[in-house]
Amino acid sequence: MSPATESKRLRIAMQKSGRLSVDSQALFASCGLKINLREQRLIAHVENMAIDILRVRDDDIPGLIMDGVCDLGIVGENVLEEESLQRKLDNDSADYTILKRLDFGSCRLSIAVPQEESYANSSCLEGKTIATTYPRLLARYLKQQGVNARIVTLKGSVEVAPRAGLADAICDLVSTGATLDANGLKEVEVIYRSKAVLIQRKNLCDDKQLKLINKLMPRINGVMQANESKYIMLHAPRTELEQIIALLPGAENPTILPLAGNDNLVAIHVVSSESLFWETMEQLKALGASSILVLPIEKMMV
Ligand SMILES: Nc1ncnc2c1ncn2[C@@H]1O[C@H](COP(=O)(O)OP(=O)(O)OP(=O)(O)O)[C@@H](O)[C@H]1O
Ligand SMILES: O=P(O)(O)OC[C@H]1O[C@H](OP(=O)(O)OP(=O)(O)O)[C@H](O)[C@@H]1O
Ligand SMILES: [Mg+2]
Numbered sequence: 019m020s021p022a023t024e025s026k027r028l029r030i031a032m033q034k035s036g037r038l039s040v041d042s043q044a045l046f047a048s049c050g051l052k053i054n055l056r057e058q059r060l061i062a063h064v065e066n067m068a069i070d071i072l073r074v075r076d077d078d079i080p081g082l083i084m085d086g087v088c089d090l091g092i093v094g095e096n097v098l099e100e101e102s103l104q105r106k107l108d109n110d111s112a113d114y115t116i117l118k119r120l121d122f123g124s125c126r127l128s129i130a131v132p133q134e135e136s137y138a139n140s141s142c143l144e145g146k147t148i149a150t151t152y153p154r155l156l157a158r159y160l161k162q163q164g165v166n167a168r169i170v171t172l173k174g175s176v177e178v179a180p181r182a183g184l185a186d187a188i189c190d191l192v193s194t195g196a197t198l199d200a201n202g203l204k205e206v207e208v209i210y211r212s213k214a215v216l217i218q219r220k221n222l223c224d225d226k227q228l229k230l231i232n233k234l235m236p237r238i239n240g241v242m243q244a245n246e247s248k249y250i251m252l253h254a255p256r257t258e259l260e261q262i263i264a265l266l267p268g269a270e271n272p273t274i275l276p277l278a279g280n281d282n283l284v285a286i287h288v289v290s291s292e293s294l295f296w297e298t299m300e301q302l303k304a305l306g307a308s309s310i311l312v313l314p315i316e317k318m319m320v
Contacts, residue, residue: 027068028227031082031091034060034073038214041122042092046071048317049237068230077101083114083219089227090219094123096152096191096212103154113220117235121242123214124193127152130203131187132180137206143167143187149179150189152210159209177201236319244318248290252302252310253283262305267292283308289315 032042046053052065062071072088079093080101098114105112129148131137140163147168150156160167170185177197179185191212192198192205216238222228254262263272268291275285294312302310 026224026226027070028090028230029070029072029088031072031074031079031088031093033076033079033092036076038076038092038094038123039073041120041214045092045120045238045241048241049234068226080114080217083217084111086219086221088219089222090117090231091217092120092214093217094125094212095119095215096125096127096155096210098215098217099210099212100152100154103158107154115218115220116215117218117231118216118238118242120214120216121245123212125191125212126193126208127155127189127210127212128192128205129156129187129189129207129209130177130192130198130205133202133204135204137204140165140207142206146186147184148187148189149176149185151176152189155210156189159207177203240318243320244315246291247315247318248293249313249315250286250288250290250294250311251313252286253277253308254286254302255282255306256284257282258305258307259284259286262286262302262307265298265301265305266290267294267298289318 030046032046033039043053043055046064051067051069053062053071054065055062055071060073062073064071072082074082076093076097079088079091080098082088083091084101084105102112129143131142136142140160143160143165145166147170148156149170149172151172151174153169153171156169160169170179172179172184176188176190178201179188180203181201188203189209195205198205218231222231250266252262259274263286266272266286266288268288273287275287277283277285294310299310
């Protein structure tokens with residue numbers, strides 16, 4: 019294949035290994051991409067589409083998009099925003115378009131202090147030293163709050179900084195809070211909420227590549243919609259139909275089918291925008307519903 023043809027392949031950057039890699043890979047697979055992934059390979063060919071997947075450190079993804087090296091990328095908003103702020107300070111290009119906010123990589127960037135410390139509000143951080151991997155996001159927050167604090171930038175293991183005497187507080191990513199707990203810290207301020215996002219480089223104008231993106235986007239939307247939806251089936255007494263339908267989330271147009279050999283019951287099928295809570299299932303049962311099934315949906319195109 020000539021280099022010119024090769025350059026038309028769409029280049030997508032994803033995290034090689036870490037919190038976003040499994041979900042990113044699963045999303046591509048659900049969208050029908052057959053990726054030839056071999057553990058050590060940094061560039062993986064998609065067999066059935068003109069796409070190459072670049073597997074890199076997540077920190078490098080915003081830069082690869084902003085410099086036009088890759089066309090699409092999946093990265094946490096926290097890393098994206100930090101890189102944007104840094105590049106704006108350095109007068110470097112920081113252009114990109116967010117195509118989709120994804121349904122994974124949900125976390126928050128928070129300030130935490132030792133558990134035994136009393137903390138009332140952000141003014142308690144005045145004059146303190148705060149360790150973080152996100153100095154620009156932290157500096158922006160401190161400026162907004164009118165707080166003067168010293169920022170120490172660490173690449174990792176931020177949570178040990180207070181115990182190691184490196185800092186009074188930290189600013190790091192939190193999801194369940196287990197890591198903070200394990201390190202004797204408590205979350206006191208949430209400064210940024212993040213999810214994984216699909217981003218595109220600016221000025222992408224190759225026709226084939228744009229067509230490919232236009233093909234991928236409905237698939238991504240379909241996968242995400244399917245993840246959020248459930249297919250609900252149940253049998254219901256005809257006499258209680260109205261009440262039962264009212265209990266089903268998002269059941270404006272349910273399918274109602276007769277049951278062979280039973281005039282008292284009907285089958286209800288509905289695609290619901292959310293799952294059914296156990297409490298709702300118990301209420302349905304109390305109204306005479308039976309054979310209640312809640313099924314996952316793999317793909318959707320509406
Ligand atoms: N506990 C968490 N729960 C959910 N998402 C998270 C969590 N921690 C981080 N993330 C999201 O996943 C991204 C990648 O996190 P990860 O810890 O894998 O990064 P990393 O150690 O910097 O990896 P890399 O080796 O690629 O640089 C984060 O930037 C954030 O957007
Ligand atoms: O609130 P929690 O659920 O405990 O999650 C928070 C931790 O998760 C991330 O690290 P990760 O486990 O990805 O490891 P890393 O520090 O090596 O990136 C993040 O940097 C925190 O340390
Ligand atoms: Mg990283």
